């Protein structure tokens with residue numbers, strides 16, 4: 626182990642929280658159909674642009690030069706499959722509809738432990754999810770999209786109510802707040818749009834009245850610079866400039882030992898990924914799905930001499946997401962040198978593995 630690493634470790638006793646791992650957007654000022662644009666982005670960058678939230682949207686707007694271009698393709702396309710999902714992006718598998726529900730609306734709310742659909746424009750009280758405190762009731766009537774933005778800015782997201790247990794919990798929570806008879810918005814919504822990179826982002830920024838599917842075949846999405854970058858649906862064969870994105874994290878689908886992976890990332894990208902915040906963990910969760918191994922190396926290393934885990938960029942491990950019984954120092958000094966990987970299927974928890982295990986790995990590009 627490099628002695629300077631220990632020195633860096635001593636210096637970085639404080640956890641840094643200033644993180645900036647946005648996607649990088651690239652505006653391509655050449656007019657192409659949506660499909661041609663998609664092909665171009667997949668060759669030169671990662672994919673046609675995906676937008677996760679308003680921060681991404683603002684980043685993207687910065688990349689668009691205002692050389693008079695009005696409409697610009699992004700990576701959202703209609704699938705024709707209309708599926709209920711949670712605002713978090715998860716598919717909604719357990720749907721406790723009230724009798725006769727859902728009707729035709731596209732957002733979901735809860736009443737007496739049952740789900741009802743309602744038009745997304747209807748303002749109601751709503752419940753956000755907060756990691757530490759659990760559910761938070763917001764006594765402000767907002768429509769579903771504004772409620773989602775509020776939750777994302779101040780908490781995590783609109784609440785998911787995914788099974789009987791969570792239904793009982795939220796029902797009780799609502800009744801404790803004396804709102805048993807009220808309609809309360811939850812994170813349930815449906816639409817039939819899908820991102821080109823298969824990301825589950827539920828962020829939408831439609832212009833009022835959009836998508837309107839004029840003519841019946843408006844299956845692709847463009848940013849309209851004349852209305853603050855809000856989105857419209859349009860025919861995919863129209864030719865517009867477009868925005869690609871480049872993921873700042875990249876999964877390398879080769880099976881290498883941890884040291885080989887580290888060398889690979891440093892030669893071809895910047896480094897193995899360091900996951901020192903929930904934000905980066907979320908990005909990891911998004912990309913790790915692409916891996917071909919059940920576990921994927923990160924830049925996490927164990928030192929028996931110092932008796933700690935550390936990130937290869939020299940940061941201490943503050944944010945953690947270990948699987949049970951993993952990441953403890955005693956356990957990890959029994960055999961060979963250990964390094965940290967993240968599970969690629971299901972919950973992306975961290976696990977400790979002997980460093981000569983051959984796995985896919987995640988490099989960072991920033």
Ligand SMILES: *[C@@H]1O[C@H](CO)[C@@H](O)[C@H](O)[C@H]1NC(C)=O
Pocket residue numbers: 713714715716825910
């Ligand atoms: C994204 O959606 C797919 C398919 O609906 C699902 O299998 C997957 O678990 C979702 N991912 C996340 C992070 O919720």
Ligand SMILES: *[C@@H]1O[C@H](CO)[C@@H](O)[C@H](O)[C@H]1NC(C)=O
Pocket residue numbers: 754755756781783784785786791
């Ligand atoms: C709340 O957010 C956390 C962190 O994203 C997530 O793991 C959990 O499933 C969410 N819970 C609900 C009830 O939405």
Ligand SMILES: *[C@@H]1O[C@H](CO)[C@@H](O)[C@H](O)[C@H]1NC(C)=O
Pocket residue numbers: 801802803
């Ligand atoms: C609910 O109503 C009860 C009885 O009127 C009252 O004591 C309690 O403070 C109320 N709770 C909330 C959260 O408003």
Ligand SMILES: *[C@@H]1O[C@H](CO)[C@@H](O)[C@H](O)[C@H]1NC(C)=O
Pocket residue numbers: 878879880917918919
């Ligand atoms: C890496 O290992 C996985 C699982 O053992 C296997 O499915 C995959 O084909 C391997 N990839 C390469 C490039 O050898």
Ligand SMILES: *[C@@H]1O[C@H](CO)[C@@H](O)[C@H](O)[C@H]1NC(C)=O
Pocket residue numbers: 948949950951956976977
């Ligand atoms: C670490 O986590 C994995 C996955 O959950 C588990 O299979 C393994 O037993 C854990 N390691 C130890 C030492 O318990």
